[in-house]
Amino acid sequence: MENKTTSNFKHKAVMMEEVLNVVDRIPPGIFIDATVGGASHSEEILARRHDLEIVAIDRDQSALEAARCRLQRFSERVRFVHDSFSSLERILNDESISSISGFLFDLGVSSPQLDNAERGFSYRYEGPIDMRMDIRQKKTASYLLNNLEQSELQRIIEKNSDERFAGRIAASIVKNRPIGNTLEFAELIKKAIPAAARRRGGHPAKRTFQAIRIEVNHELEELINGLNASIDCLQSKGCGVVISYHSGEDRIVKELFRNAVTGGCSCPRKLPCVCGAIRKGELPHSGLTPSKGEIEENRRAKSARMRVLEAL
Numbered sequence: 042m043e044n045k046t047t048s049n050f051k052h053k054a055v056m057m058e059e060v061l062n063v064v065d066r067i068p069p070g071i072f073i074d075a076t077v078g079g080a081s082h083s084e085e086i087l088a089r090r091h092d093l094e095i096v097a098i099d100r101d102q103s104a105l106e107a108a109r110c111r112l113q114r115f116s117e118r119v120r121f122v123h124d125s126f127s128s129l130e131r132i133l134n135d136e137s138i139s140s141i142s143g144f145l146f147d148l149g150v151s152s153p154q155l156d157n158a159e160r161g162f163s164y165r166y167e168g169p170i171d172m173r174m175d176i177r178q179k180k181t182a183s184y185l186l187n188n189l190e191q192s193e194l195q196r197i198i199e200k201n202s203d204e205r206f207a208g209r210i211a212a213s214i215v216k217n218r219p220i221g222n223t224l225e226f227a228e229l230i231k232k233a234i235p236a237a238a239r240r241r242g243g244h245p246a247k248r249t250f251q252a253i254r255i256e257v258n259h260e261l262e263e264l265i266n267g268l269n270a271s272i273d274c275l276q277s278k279g280c281g282v283v284i285s286y287h288s289g290e291d292r293i294v295k296e297l298f299r300n301a302v303t304g305g306c307s308c309p310r311k312l313p314c315v316c317g318a319i320r321k322g323e324l325p326h327s328g329l330t331p332s333k334g335e336i337e338e339n340r341r342a343k344s345a346r347m348r349v350l351e352a353l
Contacts, residue, residue: 053152054081055284055342059329060145061085063280063349064093070142070276071096075126075267078151080108087115094118096136100125100175104151125175126267127259133274140276146268149286150254152341162254164227164246170220172254182257186226191215201252201261201289209233210249226250251287264293272301272321275352281322286344291328298324298350322350 054060060082064072069092074083077097087095097112097119099105105123112119122132126146133141154174155163161171161182172182186194191211198207213233220226227246231239239245255261271281281298285291304318326349331342 053339053341054079054085055147055339055345056329056331056335056347057082057085059347060282060284061089063282064090064143066278067093067143067280068276068278069093070140070279071138073129073141073144073271074098075129075144075146075271076148077108077121078104078147079153080111082145082147083108083119084111084115087112087118093142094120096120096122096132096138098122098124098126098129098132101154102176104153107153125263127263129267129270130273133270139274140279141271141274142276142279144271144275144281146264146271146281146283148260148264148284148290158223161223162250164223164230164244164250167222167224170223170226172250172257174258178258180257182253183220185253185256186214187219197256198249198252201255202248203288204248204252206234206238207249255289261289261293264290265297268294268297272297272350275322275350277352279352281350281352282347284345284347286346291346291348294348295328298322298348301350320353322352325349325351 064086072086072093072095074095074097077083077099080097083095083097086093095118097105097108099108100123102123105121109121120136124132133139150162154160158166158168159171161168170181170183170186185197191214194214195207195211198204198210204210210230210233213229214220217229220229227250230246230249234245268283275281283294285294301321302323304320306314306316306318308314308316329347331345336343
């Protein structure tokens with residue numbers, strides 16, 4: 042039965058055809074949708090591949106309920122898990138799964154999360170400065186903004202968004218405490234950035250909101266743990282897909298995939314390997330971006346980059 046929560050959680054999947062092209066060539070078995078969201082990808086995968094089962098994971102309860110509703114007709118081939126994908130090793134143990142045919146990490150924030158002012162992810166709508174993916178978590182973005190030292194805020198903004206005015210923004214945050222809502226936060230960011238810089242690169246608050254959200258949800262650390270566990274469980278000829286939306290995420294994915302390809306080999310490139318490294322996979326391509334048509338249809342796809350690892 043669709044309720045208000047699930048009916049409001051409608052998300053247009055990014056790079057659907059590219060994902061399905063990868064899924065078409067994986068062996069039968071278990072597929073991990075580590076960020077199931079509204080289940081757009083999972084729905085198409087289940088409809089297309091009758092020899093796959095999906096473990097659908099999300100730490101956002103409303104997203105998971107929407108996925109459960111959307112995938113109801115495939116219920117015999119789906120297991121739903123309300124947890125973070127950083128717990129993937131434990132999740133697979135709990136589900137008695139030793140190997141997987143493939144995995145998908147579609148990172149970032151979904152449209153329903155952004156468009157719900159009460160979640161506090163958006164700089165366009167007034168709401169509490171929350172930004173928690175999992176509302177069971179105690180620490181919110183508001184707590185960070187109103188309690189951390191200026192130097193720590195600057196470090197977070199620089200690390201998670203490459204914002205070159207991080208120092209000015211951090212100083213403005215501390216000066217204007219307490220910060221009450223998202224629009225107030227967005228406005229002080231705007232004022233902290235020089236006028237000339239505000240006229241380029243979209244909304245001036247975008248990078249800082251992203252940086253604080255990443256810190257609240259420990260997204261980069263979560264990605265490292267979840268992706269390593271997924272790679273370790275990937276069976277021969279299985280494929281892993283990651284869609285990232287900013288450079289920090291993409292750098293991590295690129296590094297972990299490259300490490301899987303080399304096995305962590307430290308030997309000189311032109312000499313035979315003598316360090317005992319074991320290669321786990323290969324890269325079918327260096328990365329894909331959405332088509333021009335998809336970007337015109339869905340502006341939130343513009344920053345997406347998709348990387349694929351195929352297990353040996």
